[in-house]
Amino acid sequence: MANVLSYRPKxxxxxxxxxxxRFRDANRRVLYVGKAKNLRARLSNYFAPxxxxxxxxxxxxxxxxxxEWTVVGSEVEALQLEFTWIKEFDPPFNVxxxxxxxxxxLAVTLADEAPRALVTRTTGIKGARYFGPYxxxxxxYDTIELMLKAFPIRTCKDSDxxxxxxxxxxxxxxxIGRCFGPCSGLVSIEEHRKIVMRFVxxxxxxxxxxxxxxxxxxxxxxxxxxxxxAAKRRDQVLALEAVLEKSAVVLRDSVDIDLFGIVHDxxxxxxxxxxxxxxxxxxxxxxxxxxxxxxxMGELVDSIVQTVYGPNNPPPREIVVPERPDDAEALxxxxxxxxxxxxxxxxxxxxxxxxxxxxxxxxAAHSLMLYKTRRSSDFTARSKALEDIQEALGMTEAPLRxxxxxxxxxxxxxxxxxxxxxxxxxxxxxxxxxFNIPESTDDTDSIYRTLTRRLAYLKxxxxxxxxxTPAEAEGEAxxxxxxxxxVPEKRRKFSYPPNxxxxxxxxxxxxxxxxxxRESGVQGIQLCGIAKRxxxxxxxxxxxPVILPRNSDALFLFQRIRDEAHRxxxxxxxxxxxxxxSSVLGEVPGLGPARVKVLxxxxxxxxxxxxxxxxQIAEVRGVGPALAQAIYRHLRA
Numbered sequence: 001m002a003n004v005l006s007y008r009p010k011x012x013x014x015x016x017x018x019x020x021x022r023f024r025d026a027n028r029r030v031l032y033v034g035k036a037k038n039l040r041a042r043l044s045n046y047f048a049p050x051x052x053x054x055x056x057x058x059x060x061x062x063x064x065x066x067x068e069w070t071v072v073g074s075e076v077e078a079l080q081l082e083f084t085w086i087k088e089f090d091p092p093f094n095v096x097x098x099x100x101x102x103x104x105x106l107a108v109t110l111a112d113e114a115p116r117a118l119v120t121r122t123t124g125i126k127g128a129r130y131f132g133p134y135x136x137x138x139x140x141y142d143t144i145e146l147m148l149k150a151f152p153i154r155t156c157k158d159s160d161x162x163x164x165x166x167x168x169x170x171x172x173x174x175x176i177g178r179c180f181g182p183c184s185g186l187v188s189i190e191e192h193r194k195i196v197m198r199f200v201x202x203x204x205x206x207x208x209x210x211x212x213x214x215x216x217x218x219x220x221x222x223x224x225x226x227x228x229x230a231a232k233r234r235d236q237v238l239a240l241e242a243v244l245e246k247s248a249v250v251l252r253d254s255v256d257i258d259l260f261g262i263v264h265d266x267x268x269x270x271x272x273x274x275x276x277x278x279x280x281x282x283x284x285x286x287x288x289x290x291x292x293x294x295x296x297m298g299e300l301v302d303s304i305v306q307t308v309y310g311p312n313n314p315p316p317r318e319i320v321v322p323e324r325p326d327d328a329e330a331l332x333x334x335x336x337x338x339x340x341x342x343x344x345x346x347x348x349x350x351x352x353x354x355x356x357x358x359x360x361x362x363x364a365a366h367s368l369m370l371y372k373t374r375r376s377s378d379f380t381a382r383s384k385a386l387e388d389i390q391e392a393l394g395m396t397e398a399p400l401r402x403x404x405x406x407x408x409x410x411x412x413x414x415x416x417x418x419x420x421x422x423x424x425x426x427x428x429x430x431x432x433x434x435f436n437i438p439e440s441t442d443d444t445d446s447i448y449r450t451l452t453r454r455l456a457y458l459k460x461x462x463x464x465x466x467x468x469t470p471a472e473a474e475g476e477a478x479x480x481x482x483x484x485x486x487v488p489e490k491r492r493k494f495s496y497p498p499n500x501x502x503x504x505x506x507x508x509x510x511x512x513x514x515x516x517x518r519e520s521g522v523q524g525i526q527l528c529g530i531a532k533r534x535x536x537x538x539x540x541x542x543x544x545p546v547i548l549p550r551n552s553d554a555l556f557l558f559q560r561i562r563d564e565a566h567r568x569x570x571x572x573x574x575x576x577x578x579x580x581x582s583s584v585l586g587e588v589p590g591l592g593p594a595r596v597k598v599l600x601x602x603x604x605x606x607x608x609x610x611x612x613x614x615x616q617i618a619e620v621r622g623v624g625p626a627l628a629q630a631i632y633r634h635l636r637a
Contacts, residue, residue: 004047005047005061005062007064007065007066007067008047009043009067011040011044012373013370013373013374014039014040014043014044014069015039015040015069015071015366016038016039016040016041017038017039017071017072017362018035018036018037018038018039018071018072018073018074018075018077018078019035019036019039019069019070019071019072019078020033020034020035020036020069020070020072020078020081020082020085021033021034021035021036021039021042021043021067021068021069021070022067022068022069022085022089022091023046023060023061023064023066023067023093024064024065024066024067024068025063025064025065026065030085030089030091031060031063031064031091031092031093032060032064032091032093032094033082033085033086033089033091033094034082035075035078035079035081035082036078037075037078039069039071043067043069046061046067047061050062056093060093070284070359070363071359071362071363071366072359072362073355073358073359073362077359081281084280084281085281087280088280088282104119104120104121105119105120105121105123105130105131106118106119106130106131106144106203107119107120107125107128107129107130107131108128108129108131108196108199108200108203109125109127109128110127110128110129110196110200111126111127111128112127112158113189114154114161114181114182114183114189114192114193115153115154115192115193115196116153116154116155116156116158116161116181117144117147117148117153117154117155117199118155119141119144129200131203147199147203148180151195151196151198151199151202152180152186152187152195153180153181153192153195153196153199154179154180154181154182154183154192155173155179155180155181156171156172156173156174156179156181156183160172160173161181161183164181164183165182165183169183170183170184170185171183180192198210211237214233214236214237215233215237217229217233218230218233218234218237221233223619254278254279255276255278255279256276256277256278256316256317256318257276257316257317257318257319257320257353258273258274258275258276258308258315258316258318258319258320259273259274259276259319259320259321259353259356259357259360260272260273260301260304260305260319260320260321260322260360261273261274261322261357261358261359261360261361261362261363261364262297262300262301262304262321262322262361262364263361263364263365263367263368264295264297264300264368265368265559265563266532266535266559267290267535267550267551267555267556267559268288268289268290268368268371268372269288269289269295269300269304269368270286270287270288270364270365270367270368270371271286271287271288271289271304271364271367272284272285272286272360272361272363272364272367273285273286273308273360274356274359274360276356277316281356284363286363286364286367288367288368288371289303289304290550290551297322297323298323298324298325298326299325301321301322301323301324301325301345302325302327302331305319305321305331305335305345306331306334309335309338310338311338314338314339314340315335315338315339315343316339316343317339317341317342317343317344318343318344318346319335319343319344319345319346320346320347320348320353320356320357321345321346321347322347322357322361323347324345324346324347325345328345331345332344332345372560375553375556376425376426376557376560377426381553382424382425382426382553382557383425384553384554385425385552385553385554385556385557386398386399386400386424386425386554386557388548388552388553388554389500389554389557389558392537392546392548392554393500393526393528393537393539393546395499395500395526397499398499399498399499399500399526400423400424400499401421401422401423401496401497401498401499401500402421402422402423402498402499402500402501402502402561403419403420403421403422403454403498403500403501403502404419404420404422404501404502404503404504404561404562404564404565405417405418405419405447405450405451405454405501405502405503405504405513405565406418406503406504406562406565406566406568406569407437407443407446407447407450407504407569408566408569408570408572409437409440409446415436415437415438415439415440415446416434416435416436416437416569416572417434417435417437417446417447417449417450417569418432418433418434418435418565418566418568418569418572419432419433419434419435419450419454419565420432420561420564420565420568421498422557422561422564425557427561427564432568433454434568434569434572435449435450435453435454437449437450443505443509444505444508444509444511444512445512447503447505447509447512447513447516448512448513448515448516451501451503451512451513451516451517451520452516452519452520455516455517455520455522456520458497458520458522458525497522497524497525498525499525499526500525500526500527500528501513501517501525501526501527501528502527502528502529502530502558502561502562502565503527503528503529503530504529504530504532504562504565504566505529505530505531506529506531506536506538506545507529507538509529510527510528510529510538510539510540511540513527513529513540514527514540514541527539527540528546530558530559530562531545532562535548535550535555535558535559537558588627588630588631588634589630590627590630591627591630591631594622595622595623595627598620598621598622598623599617599620599623599631602620602621609635610635612632613632614628614629614632615628617631617632
């Protein structure tokens with residue numbers, strides 16, 4: 001028996017978020033369903049040496065031929081989905097959740113004079129509004145406990161309520177602070193119903209608007225020194241935030257829908273389809289498709305829906321997508337012909353369906369990342385990509401070392417250029433560099449300045465005893481303050497010449513880079529640029545771009561190195577911006593790093609801080625009137 005399972009995924013491919021995993025055999029039968037707070041940490045236990053596993057676990061993993069997972073938003077959602085799939089697939093290696101009890105609901109009896117919130121497993125209460133179902137009774141009581149902090153409503157039995165109203169004395173639950181109905185004497189019947197309707201509205205929409213309103217009331221009360229009301233609003237906000245985090249992945253029994261989470265870039269789109277029948281996620285299907293030229297989200301939705309459904313696979317009554325296509329009415333009419341009934345294509349904005357769509361989209365994003373990672377790590381695909389690039393650009397040899405440059409700035413300030421390196425089609429992060437540009441007229445000028453600095457290191461001159469060539473010393477002198485130039489212990493690798501220089505942009509950026517290359521006198525380096533909109537490859541002194549096939553490994557490699565340069569530039573620019581504002585504020589006497597952090601957190605952005613008055617700055621914790629005046633004057637100096 002082999003000690004390493006053939007289907008074991010690479011550690012980096014497994015996400016670290018909460019989720020549910022499934023082991024399947026050769027016939028695709030689900031053998032085991034489990035949940036995890038951290039999927040990577042949990043699954044690694046199953047792929048330990050076989051002799052160290054429990055006998056039952058060892059038998060399960062050796063019987064299985066594959067493992068798959070679905071990412072969810074929280075541990076509660078993982079528990080709910082695990083519960084649903086154990087009931088659905090009846091895995092032979094699971095021993096939990098084998099009972100046939102129905103799901104508990106949270107119900108609000110709107111038909112009563114004073115509506116109450118209760119936990120029930122029946123759905124026939126006249127005039128009641130139901131929320132759930134929940135996988136466990138404790139989950140319902142937990143939700144009620146949190147909601148009562150934000151919406152104090154009645155929870156006592158009808159008999160207790162009637163007795164209390166007749167006697168004028170609060171029920172026992174009201175006396176101990178567990179019931180807040182009209183019998184408590186704190187609210188009238190009309191006021192209580194308004195609170196109940198607010199409760200129902202929030203539970204039905206899961207909208208953050210109410211949280212924002214309560215947050216504003218909390219800040220206003222605090223400003224007026226009404227700390228008791230501010231504390232009450234704070235507790236309400238925390239309670240509602242906690243309820244939102246417990247968003248269910250189990251819907252009402254009457255819900256039959258398909259949800260499509262879609263994430264795409266310029267070349268590919270990852271799709272995650274959640275099949276919901278009877279309010280339960282009965283199946284999950286994921287795939288990656290090659291995109292057409294400039295396909296929008298609406299066009300992707302239209303194409304995917306037409307591909308999925310047909311005479312042998314009719315659609316449900318409702319399809320939830322990220323965005324309705326332009327021809328949604330025509331699409332719905334076409335689906336109606338297959339379903340024999342009206343089919344609605346909707347884009348969920350809020351509520352439980354939107355929460356489930358967000359989970360599907362999260363899984364689609366992970367699938368796209370996994371697709372790119374596996375495609376990039378394929379040696380055959382990388383070799384083919386390098387050969388295709390050599391042929392497309394007319395190079396004498398394959399570009400085994402490529403360097404890509406991008407520029408990031410904020411309104412012309414904090415200009416940072418990035419340089420990323422790929423060797424043999426794989427990133428060499430130890431050789432990434434970033435350059436600070438003190439001033440520049442535009443992106444083309446920034447590209448020219450950056451490449452002028454970089455190419456200064458490539459002149460063929462002998463090195464001194466420190467391993468620095470005169471050209472390197474010249475280039476080092478040209479580096480702006482804060483430029484990063486990492487020197488390995490034995491010999492500098494910065495001067496190693498690339499086969500191909502790539503700039504992010506079209507003709508103008510390529511011409512600026514070509515000018516820097518000509519002035520440097522460096523020979524034997526091919527130059528090109530990749531324009532983002534149409535993914536075109538531009539060469540110097542060329543009137544027409546090189547068009548690579550949309551699904552080619554060569555274009556995929558170009559896109560990956562360009563995206564990596566963009567990511568690295570953005571990261572460096574944000575770090576530079578943060579250092580810049582921190583250093584500006586740090587010049588104010590009496591204002592240390594801790595207070596700078598508090599100020600930025602309070603106002604949310606530097607722009608908001610600059611617009612604030614002295615009085616508003618003085619309201620920040622730890623900042624008095626004198627310090628607020630100093631900050632105000634310094635930011636406007």
